[in-house]
Amino acid sequence: MKIRWAKQEELTGIVRDFSKMIAHNSQLLIENVRTEYRVLRVGKEVFFPVTINHTEWENSFVCAPYAAYTAYAKEEIKWNINHKTVRAILILLVNAISGWLKRGMLNKNVHVNNFLMTTNPYPEWNGKEIAEITSFIKTQYPQHAIIFRSLNDYQHRHLLQLFQKNKYENVGSRQVYIFDLTKKAWLKHRNNKHDNKLIEKKGLHFINHQEMKAYLPQALELYRDLYLKKYSVLNPQLTLKYFKEVHQTGIINFHGYIDKNKILKAFSGQFTLDKTITSPIVGYDVSAPQKEGLYIHAAQLALLNKFDQGLLLNLSSGAPSFKRMRGGQASIEYSAIYLKHLPLKRRLPWKVLQFISNKIGVPLIKKYKL
Known part of the structure; x- marks a missing residue:
């Protein structure tokens, strides 16, 4: 070879x-x-x-x-x-x-x-x-x-x-945390039913990959507030050029939620290679009260994409209790x-x-x- x-x-x-x-x-x-x-x-x-x-x-x-x-x-x-x-x-x-x-x-x-x-x-x-x-x-x-x-x-x-x-x-x-279960099995977890009700109650507007193009500068700010300011500057310090290029080429598939004022409140970017999906880019308004459930909005975007494609989702590390209670398999x-x-x-x-x-x-x- x-x-x-x-x-x-x-x-x-x-x-x-x-x-x-x-x-x-x-x-x-x-x-x-x-x-x-x-x-x-x-x-x-x-x-x-x-x-x-x-x-x-x-x-x-x-x-x-x-x-x-x-x-x-x-x-x-x-x-x-x-x-x-x-x-x-x-x-x-x-x-x-x-x-x-x-x-x-x-x-x-x-x-x-x-x-x-x-x-x-x-x-x-x-x-x-x-x-x-x-x-x-x-x-x-x-x-x-x-x-x-x-x-x-x-x-x-x-x-x-x-x-x-x-x-x-x-x-x-x-x-x-690996999500390798069917949507039917996922919905059996009580927390997922609660999440669905919360998302419906909040009434944020879902936007698809193409619509996210106009919101990439906001997405970058949400990413930086979460990954760099809240956690560590050792995380990848992505630029707007990166966001624009991975969006344009489709390397990363973006979805998000905006409020009635057209402000991006949560988003997820998924990267798919063969049979595995990862979510390397996530962001949400970290200044909002936890009861708003914006992390739930962002995390569920990756899960819904996993079910749409019928592939395995590696949701990386962090928020271990959250992921376990929603069907994630620790590895x-x-x-x-x-x-x-x-x-x-x-x-x-x-x-x-x-x-x-x-x-x-x-x-x-x-x-x-x-």
Whole structure:
């Protein structure tokens, strides 16, 4: 099986559109992402977007593991761990190793299948070319770790096993929520019936993808208020250019709700790859009272799209109780990382992270149902 870098004219579908958009200057689209971009061709039909990084310490975690395992990890600990002693110990641990991780060049890596989204869905792929892909990238980038992010044990158990057989380290990262049920089964959950009544009562006007074009500047503000101001500046700092281009090409399918004054109150943008839907862009008026249920409006847009298409929905992490009570199946997400070709001083930080993540982080995630 021949593995090589693809030419732009060979690409099709979403990978083609994404490549045209991102190839020249990633920071015009995502302000905190500096990366080199290429596409890996695997056989005749599989194309993987690939990002290559070296240091870029200020990058978003979508291509910078250092950010994911230091600053962003501390923020997630503060949000999710209520036990003061456990929280203090974990933050102390992250602070203690952060400098060492930086010296270990954690950001010197090649991410395969990276759409620069918080959750990267995978195409239908059986993984039989893992060894050949690894060999090819090692030849091209002999000093870089090789990373496949966003693998969860609900959808990708077979792939995770194959990566291990090919000497990859599977490092736990977070818990995501998978919706893989019929609409009939979904409606049996009492909370979903309550949500439907609330949405009907509020009487906001639904707008489709085409109608959302006029509301993209408002959507960007809602996204930034939620992801960057409320949560973390380490989330992708998307620009209006990004919103316009993913809308125009259809890479992301937008839906929203506006009020009687034509103000956008909630929206969701869904990204679909083969049999998986994700919702990488969400926003709602965070200043509104919780009783308005605007998060419910936004989340349900992705669910309704899932039922329309008959596909599986990966609704990512966050709001764990909300998602569980509405039919979400909890699943641990991993990154598969190849390090065998690197010197010991580069492998050790990853080994320590693997131990902390798999032996401490994942059990805590399961215990606290995060």
